[in-house]
Amino acid sequence: MFDRVKAIIEEYLKRDDLEIKPSTDVLSDLGINSLELVELVCAFEMEFDIDIPEKDIRGFMTVEDIVRYLEADAA
Amino acid sequence: MNLFLAQATPIFEDRLTRAALPVIPKEKLDRMKRCRVAQQRTCMALSEVLLAWAVQEVHGLTLSKDHRVVGEHGKPMFRVDTETIDFNISHSGSFVLVGIDEHPLGVDIQQWGRDDDRVARKIMLPGEYSDWVQSPNKKVDxxxxxxxxxxxxxxxxxxxxxxxxxxxxxxxxxxxxPVTVTQGYSAAVCGQLSRSLGALNAQEIDVEVLLALVERKQQSQFCSHGLS
Incomplete structure (x- = not known):
């Protein structure tokens, strides 16, 4: 799951030179803003064919948070 | 309410970071150091320098890290003696927008990019979305x-x-x-303002002029402290 999430983030950012780890802070470390986070969430929705409610986005602080959320949704 | 706009590219990162050091909170400095995107680090430093300069210009106050306190909803603000100054910061692309006021405010600037239908559905109410899909200028809208x-x-x-x-x-x-900014960007402000107002203007500050002013001031403070 982590590799899929990492690949989606890299594809969204159009960069593969960023070191993305589970502890990476999505906003601060990757330098994305609120709208870009919403766009990234939409990319996860399309990749995993799920709907992520807006209220859940606030929990996406780190890459690990996203991985856990998607794993829980898939379970 | 006062709005200020400035633009910087990563060639200014080192100077802006040095200029921001007296005012940038430790947590933000740590975040800035961790950030892997040079443009983002540059804008984070610029936002602090621009904010401190704006408060000096409008209120005649020289800020330090100690003046920053946390207000309602966890929003940071400045408290200098009995005076309270609300502020808000936004950056996107290479631009930083800073607003200061005596009342709470929110500012946002965003560089135009893709206007994704899925994102629009997520952020708009159904009626807002219906209006938007019929717009002849969907990206700007x-x-x-x-x-x-x-x-x-x-x-x-x-x-x-x-x-x-x-x-x-x-x-x-x-x-x-709405706040009038450079082509290719949208910006807005929410605050205690007359509803009859239209678009607001932000005072645009050249980053080299800003840095020259701030560096000169910091140098003179350093010299006066050194002599005392």
Whole structure:
């Protein structure tokens, strides 16, 4: 799951030179803003064919948070 | 309310970081150091330098890290003696927008990019989405909508956590206005303003002029401390 999430983030950012780890802070470390986070969430929705409610986005602080959320949704 | 706009590219990162050191909170400095994107680090430093300069210009106050306190909803503000100054910061692309006021405010600036239908469905109410899909200028309208929404969320102190909760009724004394900025960007401000106001202008500051002013001031403070 982590590799899929990492690949989606890299594809969204159009960069593969960023070191993305589970502890990476999505906003601060990757330098994305609120709208870009919403766009990234939409990319996860399309990749995993799920709907992520807006209220859940606030929990996406780190890459690990996203991985856990998607794993829980898939379970 | 005063709005200030400045632009910087990563060639200014080192100077802006040095200039920001006296005022940037430790947590933000740590975040800045961790950030892997040079443009983002540059804008983070610029926002602190521009904010400190703006407070000096408007209120005649020289800020330090100790003046920053946490207000309602966890929003940072400045308290200098008995005076309280609300502020809000936004950056996107290479631009930074800073607003200061005596009342809470939210500002947002966003560089135009893609106007994704799926994102629009997520951030707009059904009626807003219907209007938007019929717009002849969908890209600009999308970013205008987003900055209005984000400035309101930031005024409330909710940030992105308030997304999807619909249009909260603002108090009569509070309204959202577009801010005129460079082509390719949308910006908005939410705060205690007359609803009859149209678009607001931000005072644009050249980053080299800003740095020259701030560096000269810091140098003179260093010299005076050194002599005392």
């Amino acid at each position: 999308f970013y205008d909508f987003w900055t209005r929404t984000e400035s309101r969320l930031k005024w409330q102190g909710d940030g992105i956590a308030g997304l999807g909760e619909g249009s909260v009724l603002l108090p009569d004394c509070v309204s959202v206005h």
